[in-house]
Amino acid sequence: MNAAYLALRDDPRCLGGAHLQPAETATTIRDNLGETLITDGPFADTKEVLGGYYVLDASDLDEALEFAQRIPAIRLGGAVEIRPLVVIPAEDAF
Amino acid sequence: MPQYPVAWLVTTGRNRAIDGLRRERTLEDKTRLLRNDRLTVTMDEIDLDDSTVADERLKLIFTCCHPALATEAQVALTLRALGGLSTREIARGFLVPEETMKRRLSRAKAKIKAAGIPFAVPADRLLPDRLSAVLAVVYLIFNEGYTDRGDLASEAIRLGRLLAELMTDEPEIYGLLALMLLHDSRREARVVAGELVPLAYQDRSRYDRAKIDAGRSALGRALALRPTAGPYVIQAAIASLQADENIDWDEVTVLYEHLERLTGSPVVALNRAVAIAEAGSAGRALELVESLDLGDYRYFHSTRAELLRRLGRDDEARQAFERALRLAVTDSERRFLARRLSELWPSDGS
Known part of the structure; x- marks a missing residue:
């Protein structure tokens, strides 16, 4: 498994990527009549499409939320899902 | 980033x-x-x-x-x-x-x-x-x-x-604390022998005076911190009035109006309707209730039922009580609604 992932990453066409933590760790931001609505869980409306992403270095979820809330798509009826990355770390064990 | x-x-x-x-x-x-x-x-x-x-x-x-x-x-x-x-x-x-x-x-x-x-x-x-x-x-x-x-x-x-x-300096915390203490002071009077007792029929000697006093002093503290009351402080003020021997329902109505402007909540409007009814106009209260869109909210149906009953519209009242009974979630509520329903049967000839 790991070797296969490593091979993908070493393929020169691969520009980057990250392993997302499971959907249960997601937080979604929407706009509700001008107020920011923060909810637990992923953005699940399948009629919508993923429009873009940011990779963000934040010290905690509040900092990530602050950044995400500035994304104009929220004001246009969109939603922003925040998902932590898996920071693997061989030596950095739990 | x-x-x-x-x-x-x-x-x-x-x-x-x-x-x-x-x-x-x-x-x-x-x-x-x-x-x-x-x-x-x-x-x-x-x-x-x-x-x-x-x-x-x-x-x-x-x-x-x-x-x-x-x-x-x-x-x-x-x-x-x-x-x-x-x-x-x-x-x-x-x-x-x-x-x-x-x-x-x-x-x-x-x-x-x-x-x-x-x-x-x-x-x-x-x-x-x-x-x-x-x-x-x-x-x-x-x-x-x-x-x-x-x-x-x-x-x-x-x-x-x-x-x-x-x-120590957040008025809404004291407001919430006051609200909870004042509501809880009526616990022993609110459910008797497993049945919900409406405010008007409660035995006031069963109220917990110490909790009422503690609630009122928390309310006083909240108002001292900021005279323009937030939603919990207003609700506490309402609960404080309701702990009085003779409830000033007009004053309660005014406070609910204030709360409604602050929250825009139809549930608050429903409570205002109850206050209007208690102040003496069940008809006007029903009008307000029927203008609300509260779907399957159980207290919407029990309130509507009670108002219909007071206005002598027994058939409609019965239907509304039946719906409220289906939506009830605690046994004490069920017992109260069942009693109201049973009282409506004999008086009706149909």
């Missing part, structure tokens, strides 16, 4: 990139990371709380009531981390199997850890929102225990007292 996100992604070894970023962090950032590490420890120690010092408890409340957690998770975590209830007791309070509650708690703890929900009192600009989330959780716990689960209500009051000790 890194200045050039794509470049950052291209870097071959992701961990090396992250290490690089970490090297560039200032000392302050490092301290923040350290604090994050400590969060893990604290949340794992959730089971042996209680000795946690005041400052830590306050942070813990804000962590448990973070809006990125589902409401039921916020409630369960708050009760577990700060209340005196075991997982089994919380499960029983919310009528779910203990295993379900255990999973809910561990999922919530996992999210706190993975998503980086901070273990801190929120920054000033976030505080009003976050504090109202905390108060909402406490009030939810109280309401869950409003009729039949006195232990949950007591737990909510304990949490309210704790908050008032930890943040």
Whole structure:
């Protein structure tokens, strides 16, 4: 498994990527009549499409939320899902 | 975020990139990371709380009531981390199997850890929102225990007292505490022999005077802190009027109007209708009730039913009581509604 992932990453066409933590760790931001609505869980409306992403270095979820809330798509009826990355770390064990 | 996100992604070894970023962090950032590490420890120690010092408890409340957690998770975590209830007791309070509650708690703890929900009192600009989330959780716990689960209500009051000790100058905390104490003062009179007793029929000698006094003094403190009352303070003022021997329903109506402007909630409008009816105009109250869109909200149907009954429209009243009975969630409510229904049968010839 790991070797296969490593091979993908070493393929020169691969520009980057990250392993997302499971959907249960997601937080979604929407706009509700001008107020920011923060909810637990992923953005699940399948009629919508993923429009873009940011990779963000934040010290905690509040900092990530602050950044995400500035994304104009929220004001246009969109939603922003925040998902932590898996920071693997061989030596950095739990 | 890194200045050039794509470049950052291209870097071959992701961990090396992250290490690089970490090297560039200032000392302050490092301290923040350290604090994050400590969060893990604290949340794992959730089971042996209680000795946690005041400052830590306050942070813990804000962590448990973070809006990125589902409401039921916020409630369960708050009760577990700060209340005196075991997982089994919380499960029983919310009528779910203990295993379900255990999973809910561990999922919530996992999210706190993975998503980086901070273990801190929120920054000033976030505080009003976050504090109202905390108060909402406490009030939810109280309401869950409003009729039949006195232990949950007591737990909510304990949490309210704790908050008032930890943040001494927030009027809404005192407002919520006053509201809960005043409502709880009527507990013994509200449910008698397992049946809900409406305010007008309650035996006032069963009211808990000490709680009424404590509630009123918390209300006084809230008003002294800020004369323009927030939603909890207004509700506490209403509850205080309702603890009087002769309730001034016109004054209650005015306070509900005020609260309605503040919250725009149809549930508040429903309560205003009740006050209008108690002040003497059931007809006008019914008009207001029927203008509300409250779907299957059980108190909408029981209120409508009661107003129809008072106006002598028995057939419609019966139908509405039947619907309310189907929607009732506690035994004491069911018994009260069933009695009302049975009283409507004999008087009707059809």
